[in-house]
Amino acid sequence: MRILISEDDLTSRKFLAKFLGQYGEVDLVMDGLEALDAYLLAIKDNKPYDLICLDIMMPKVDGVKVLKAIRDYELQKKIPIENRSKIIMTTALAEAEYVQNAFEIGCDAYAAKPIDTEKLVEVMEKLGLITKENDI
Secondary structure, three states, rough: EEEEOOOOHHHHHHHHHHHHHOOEEEEEEEEEHHHHHHHHHHHHHOHHHHHEEEEEEOOOOOOHHHHHHHHHHHHOOOOOHHHEEEEEEEEEEOHHHHHHHHHOOOOOEEEEEEOOHHHHHHHHHOOOOOOOOOOO
């Protein structure tokens, strides 16, 4: 599985990279512009990300705008829903408005920080990214 983590907080970025690294190849970026660049490069190389973790509050371009850009691109390129990247929004914000907006735009799940790894595994199973046998 190819995984992109877009997170401006160093501790959160390292934690997610270490945890998700057991499930696949992880790329790390620190802001929304880098996330968009990484996403488009992966598509160009014909190695799209299976999972993208986007922090909502990031410098340059926030996670919700990145989410919208990715979903717009997928629609424009007529990428079938089953082939689209699964996107999990992460944030320390508990504001329902941000979360609701992200779901309306097309995120697949939401994870509050600090990340609960058991819940994250459950979400990845529900999204079909891993099976119980993958659990470590």
